[in-house]
Amino acid sequence: MTLWRMGGTQKSYTTNPNDYKLLEEVGYGASATVYRAIYLPTNDVIAVKSLDLDRINSNLDDIRREAQTMSLIDHPNVIRAFCSFVVKQNLWVVMPFMAEGSCLHLMKTAYPDGFEESAISSILKETLKALVYLHHHGHIHRDVKAGNILLDTNGVIKLGDFGVSACMFDRGDRQRSRNTFVGTPCWMAPEVLQPGSGYDFKADIWSFGITALELAHGHAPFSKYPPMKVLLMTIQNAPPGLDYDRDKRFSKSFKEMVAMCLVKDQTKRPTAEKLLKHSFFKQAKAPELSVKKLFGDLPPLWHRVKALQLKDAAQLALKKMPSAEQEAISHSEYQRGVSAWNFDLEELKFRASLVQDDDEIQDIRDLDVNSTSSANNEASNSKAATIEKNSTSEIESSDEVVVPSESVSNKESNVGEIDNNNKGSIVVEEKSRKETEQPQADKEAVVAQAKNRILTTTGGGGRNRQTQSGPLVAAAVLNHSKSDRTRTLERSETETSQAVDKVHHQVRRAPSFSGPLNLPNRASGNSLSAPIKPSGGYRDSLDDKSKANLVQIKGRFSVTSEDLDLVKDIPLCTVPRRSPQDTLLRKSASVGEWIFDSKQPTPREMNSSSVSVHNNLPASVLMPHLQNLFQQTSLQQDLILNLLNSLQPAEVAAEASQNGKLPPLPRSSENNGAVEISDRERLLLTKVSELQSRLTVLTEELTAEKSKYVQLQQRVDAITNREDSQKGEADAS
Ligand SMILES: Nc1ncnc2c1ncn2[C@@H]1O[C@H](COP(=O)(O)OP(=O)(O)OP(=O)(O)O)[C@@H](O)[C@H]1O
Numbered sequence: 080m081t082l083w084r085m086g087g088t089q090k091s092y093t094t095n096p097n098d099y100k101l102l103e104e105v106g107y108g109a110s111a112t113v114y115r116a117i118y119l120p121t122n123d124v125i126a127v128k129s130l131d132l133d134r135i136n137s138n139l140d141d142i143r144r145e146a147q148t149m150s151l152i153d154h155p156n157v158i159r160a161f162c163s164f165v166v167k168q169n170l171w172v173v174m175p176f177m178a179e180g181s182c183l184h185l186m187k188t189a190y191p192d193g194f195e196e197s198a199i200s201s202i203l204k205e206t207l208k209a210l211v212y213l214h215h216h217g218h219i220h221r222d223v224k225a226g227n228i229l230l231d232t233n234g235v236i237k238l239g240d241f242g243v244s245a246c247m248f249d250r251g252d253r254q255r256s257r258n259t260f261v262g263t264p265c266w267m268a269p270e271v272l273q274p275g276s277g278y279d280f281k282a283d284i285w286s287f288g289i290t291a292l293e294l295a296h297g298h299a300p301f302s303k304y305p306p307m308k309v310l311l312m313t314i315q316n317a318p319p320g321l322d323y324d325r326d327k328r329f330s331k332s333f334k335e336m337v338a339m340c341l342v343k344d345q346t347k348r349p350t351a352e353k354l355l356k357h358s359f360f361k362q363a364k365a366p367e368l369s370v371k372k373l374f375g376d377l378p379p380l381w382h383r384v385k386a387l388q389l390k391d392a393a394q395l396a397l398k399k400m401p402s403a404e405q406e407a408i409s410h411s412e413y414q415r416g417v418s419a420w421n422f423d424l425e426e427l428k429f430r431a432s433l434v435q436d437d438d439e440i441q442d443i444r445d446l447d448v449n450s451t452s453s454a455n456n457e458a459s460n461s462k463a464a465t466i467e468k469n470s471t472s473e474i475e476s477s478d479e480v481v482v483p484s485e486s487v488s489n490k491e492s493n494v495g496e497i498d499n500n501n502k503g504s505i506v507v508e509e510k511s512r513k514e515t516e517q518p519q520a521d522k523e524a525v526v527a528q529a530k531n532r533i534l535t536t537t538g539g540g541g542r543n544r545q546t547q548s549g550p551l552v553a554a555a556v557l558n559h560s561k562s563d564r565t566r567t568l569e570r571s572e573t574e575t576s577q578a579v580d581k582v583h584h585q586v587r588r589a590p591s592f593s594g595p596l597n598l599p600n601r602a603s604g605n606s607l608s609a610p611i612k613p614s615g616g617y618r619d620s621l622d623d624k625s626k627a628n629l630v631q632i633k634g635r636f637s638v639t640s641e642d643l644d645l646v647k648d649i650p651l652c653t654v655p656r657r658s659p660q661d662t663l664l665r666k667s668a669s670v671g672e673w674i675f676d677s678k679q680p681t682p683r684e685m686n687s688s689s690v691s692v693h694n695n696l697p698a699s700v701l702m703p704h705l706q707n708l709f710q711q712t713s714l715q716q717d718l719i720l721n722l723l724n725s726l727q728p729a730e731v732a733a734e735a736s737q738n739g740k741l742p743p744l745p746r747s748s749e750n751n752g753a754v755e756i757s758d759r760e761r762l763l764l765t766k767v768s769e770l771q772s773r774l775t776v777l778t779e780e781l782t783a784e785k786s787k788y789v790q791l792q793q794r795v796d797a798i799t800n801r802e803d804s805q806k807g808e809a810d811a812s
Pocket residue numbers: 105106107108109110111112113126128158174175176177178180181183184226227229239240242553557567568594595
């Protein structure tokens with residue numbers, strides 16, 4: 080039996096599981112369940128964190144090395160492990176019991192809209208002290224968030240969960256600047272997403288800023304979105320912050336402090352030490368004055384946890400209900416943006432089924448851009464202009480799914496067909512890829528790699544099942560354990576994530592990525608080819624060019640399809656042409672009315688020989704392309720028709736007389752116009768074939784002339800040679 084001494088005190092704990100009596104569950108994370116427990120030899124109340132080793136992908140050497148480093152930690156604001164040992168397939172980590180749980184639990188229980196500023200300043204100050212200490216000792220925490228800020232009944236605040244912490248000063252294969260991608264998406268700094276660029280302790284400052292927003296609003300920015308979306312938002316959007324107008328209840332110094340943390344350029348973020356000197360923290364009260372009162376009237380932690388679990392379970396059940404019922408019941412939830420994400424799920428599912436890997440990210444990019452607030456640069460962030468709520472509300476009210484079309488000729492013809500009131504219909508937006516691709520090339524690479532990282536979790540190293548023989552901070556064993564998550568405190572996030580994961584199911588099987596991520600260091604070669612739109616407000620942010628490219632807007636959907644390249648490869652004969660009559664009748668119709676119209680002929684119903692050219696493509700892939708092409712052709716037809724109709728007869732007659740006596744375009748009634756246009760088309764075709772015949776004849780004549788010329792040249796050469804030889808003979812004689 081091994082005895083371990085608590086840092087700074089004389090208390091010792093054994094590694095014999097029989098000395099511990101587990102009581103209630105007081106928390107659960109991605110890979111662990113935390114219990115209130117009694118240490119029987121002394122009757123001390125402690126916490127035991129039980130980690131499922133099956134879910135920990137880190138090898139034991141890493142754990143041990145981390146544990147050794149972490150065992151040196153001794154700070155009043157940093158939770159540390161007393162000891163740890165293996166029990167069956169679990170690793171038990173013994174640590175002090177923080178009777179009020181985490182700030183996240185507290186907010187979920189009683190402060191859904193966040194804490195008041197005095198409590199926030201105290202909580203953040205204590206957390207920052209922990210970071211100063213950790214950074215000073217060469218540690219990056221990498222998982223700073225409200226869920227890891229623990230409170231006890233006396234108002235003591237400790238930063239816990241070193242599951243993903245890293246030691247910067249380690250030797251060997253470790254680097255000063257980390258290159259592993261670990262953390263919780265909402266709290267992750269942009270540079271953490273940069274492949275290969277590495278990050279340092281400033282990543283914790285970003286997470287600290289996000290945590291500040293979390294405590295202020297009751298949730299982290301973007302927390303309702305699936306992880307991949309959060310990653311993209313973090314990269315693309317202006318940093319979130321406190322809004323000067325909307326967050327009136329918070330002081331200027333709080334807003335400034337947050338803005339200082341949430342600067343995308345990590346070099347411009349202050350160190351923890353410097354940040355601690357900010358006026359916001361100077362004013363902070365002692366936690367026992369400002370924090371203790373937060374949980375005065377609340378039931379014991381384990382009751383709260385139980386209630387939260389039940390609530391989560393109920394929400395989960397609600398989400399499994401059929402959508403109609405769900406929509407009726409969860410109106411308030413809809414307003415929070417959860418259902419808004421679900422709203423176009425089928426749409427996304429449809430798209431996910433037909434597009435390769437990269438397209439799914441484009442969906443999100445498009446939605447991201449649409450959701451971005453007017454805050455557009457970091458300078459604005461320094462003024463603490465928040466985009467977080469803006470983006471949320473934008474997305475809540477936004478169902479855009481963007482369908483890009485590369486048919487330039489379609490552009491103007493449909494501009495202005497805007498119906499903003501028609502929720503759920505489709506926007507077809509023309510985009511010049513060149514415009515967006517070039518300036519965003521780097522970002523694309525980053526996003527692609529980030530995406531690949533998300534979708535490919537690290538494999539674990541060899542896993543031994545030996546008893547740990549040294550003091551081990553809970554954190555140490557959590558490293559690399561975040562990939563296969565079934566439970567997380569933020570269940571709603573998980574559910575959202577699951578919903579989106581469902582969408583991505585046909586593209587690849589990915590685990591739920593809510594909560595901390597542990598992702599491979601190396602990006603795969605699967606690069607992202609689609610452009611990223613620059614940040615900006617949703618529809619208002621469309622620049623003039625984009626507006627000019629807009630084919631049609633209906634409702635909040637902005638549906639893009641990158642698939643028209645594929646369409647180009649499909650023979651035109653596979654596309655059923657609508658009658659001109661149909662064209663006239665339908666030219667104002669929403670694309671959305673037909674593009675997913677089940678009555679449209681399926682590829683099988685079309686010319687089977689043509690389709691067989693693409694028989695390696697499944698119908699689900701082919702169908703939308705054909706529909707797109709169908710649409711394209713129809714729109715082009717409409718455009719030609721409109722142009723022809725707009726021509727004056729005199730002009731047409733003049734043109735006709737100049738160019739080959741085509742009959743003038745008849746000004747006809749709506750009824751017979753289509754037939755007359757058809758005649759004209761036929762005549763034009765005849766004219767073209769005539770010209771082609773003439774061209775052929777002329778080409779033949781030219782060829783004949785050329786051969787004549789060659790023959791003549793040969794004869795001239797022969798004569799010249801003969802003359803030369805005769806002259807030579809004469810000279811010789
Ligand atoms: N010492 C403790 N005393 C009381 N409650 C605790 C303690 N440690 C953790 N908890 C509770 O358990 C929850 C989960 O713990 P922890 O964050 O360590 O698990 P995890 O698997 O690392 O979670 P995640 O990785 O999702 O953050 C915490 O959010 C907190 O509410």
